[in-house]
Amino acid sequence: MNDTANPLIEVRGLRKYFGAGPQPVRAVDGVSFAIREGETLGLVGESGSGKSTIGRMLIRLLDPTEGQIRFKDRDIAHISQRQMRPLRSSMQIIFQDPYASLNPRMRIRQILGEALDTHGLAKGKGERQARIAELLDLVGLRPEYADRYPHEFSGGQRQRIGVARALAVEPSFIVADEPLSALDVSIQAQVVNLLCDLKDRFGLTMLFISHDLDVVEFLCDRVIVLYLGKIMEIAPTETLYHRPQHPYTQALLAASPIPDPAQRHKDRPLLVGDIPSPANPPSGCVFRTRCPHALPACAETVPALAEVAPGHWKACLRNDLHPLSMKGTSQ
């Protein structure tokens, strides 16, 4: 449904409900999008919006309740883990917490080597060793670090190891699930540059999940805005940040503090209240309970994702609102 020139991944009607019974938690509720080859797609939204659940379903770390996930023209949404296995070398994930995602009892050599062994990617000890050294070099770590344990590294270095592990099997698609949020700003910048370089070098396709709107603007080609398991808006990055159409996107951008005291927010509209429970989402538009522009009709109809400009989609009944010009200074 979105513009899909050469999609590497195409998702249709993806749902994930947790728990049985009359009121399951609707973590992801009917999401459709595509990721083009070589593209970095950003996925933003507040906690509980379903970002990580989508990321994990795409590489089948979680089983979808319903829907299709087409990877290289094959629906992988419901295939068995055994059938998944050969595909795993083409899809990898970088996790948020570099402290929890590396086995503390394994040396870096084992952590990286395990991925190579599983997929039979290095034959013989010499080749294995050479590949591990190459991977460490790729992420800016010294080859002699291979004999260390994770606790001997700082957070930024650990995240580099996480990146090296994901790259070990030469994937074509990477899910980066908040890979920067555990890191300090100065270290974040190092990892952002690393991801940019690797993307350019290997033509990686990436789903970049984050709640940091500035990093997403910097890194991504297109962005999806999620709220309560539903897509509110999809647009190319520049369009989304400069001419957001959905009231939620506008509120999210207005709430994000600009690191420039010359541009202080003055009397900006703040969203009231909290994100509702995904076990009992509002009827109609899920955002209507916090939306400053909600009408009675918003409680009746679930707004469909509609194309408002080429490549720019939004799910909102109100077409009479002017797109907010967010960044007045830019042209």
Place this chain on the structure above:
Amino acid sequence: MNEPITPRLSVRGLSTSFMTDRGRVTSVSDVSFDIPSGGTLALVGESGSGKSVTSLGLMGLHAKGSQAIVGGEAWFVKRNGERVNLLALAEADKRRLRGNELAMIFQEPMTSLNPVLTVGEQIAESVRLHLGMDRRDALQHAKKMLDLVEIPAAERRLHEYPHQLSGGMRQRVMIALAMACNPTLLIADEPTTALDVTIQAQILALIQRLQKETGMSVLFITHNLGVVAQYADRVAVMYAGRIVETAAVGPLFAAPQHPYTRGLLACLPGMAVRGSVAKSRPRLTAISGQVCSPFEPPPGCAFAPRCALHIAACDTAMPPLAALADGRQARCIRVNEKIEMTA
């Protein structure tokens, strides 16, 4: 009113060291700053820079087991005009100030609230202790406080437990608790770090409103430069336990003087996107390397190993915090050379 106004809090030469398995380690030294009445000072820095250690030292909240030694002075002007050194007060006097004239909110509201007491009881406890109210008045006061921090259905929330509230609501309760005795100094240690941006904006707007209404001073501790730019009056940047630069917020962002501050601002993707003219994606100018270990501090400037402007003289001694024009300060021996930094 011709005399210079005494700041609400005046910290001079604060230092803190802790006992560890590897011996005594100094994590904060030579920290000095002033916060005027009604003003907001942001203490900015990355993890391990000593921001929280500074604030806990002021409140006298270091864990007993850490065998903290806190040096220096912290002169606080009480409501009655009396000036006291917070670091030299007897424990009983400190207790009378804490939660009363001095209040603090923390990053993680779930771990700072008592899970087995209702929200109302926790707020009431503080006003019964400090303002001597009886149980019923205290609970009434607690309700007033929940109204103050804009918690809907305050009457009902009063009887709920922390786990029944969302993260944003819990932080509002923490603020209600801090505001209960009408403090003159609020220390906010990363109060919005655990919250989503839309909730962060609500909480910051709330703190700003309360500050305007009560005239309290705020020491705002954060690593988020966006929040600093939006809310602080003055900024002190910390690196490896020392203040490396202080300035009013506008000049600091417009023309950072210390290489670390410059590097920190250049790291921000938001700045890079805004600053770029080319169509291609710019690279972030990252600061190379990482913070030095407190066990093996470098011989001279602590930032020298990562600094793009490093020269041999940087390694001879820790540079002093030098006074610059317009009440600014920077801890760098090359600060007057006006060097343009290139990536």
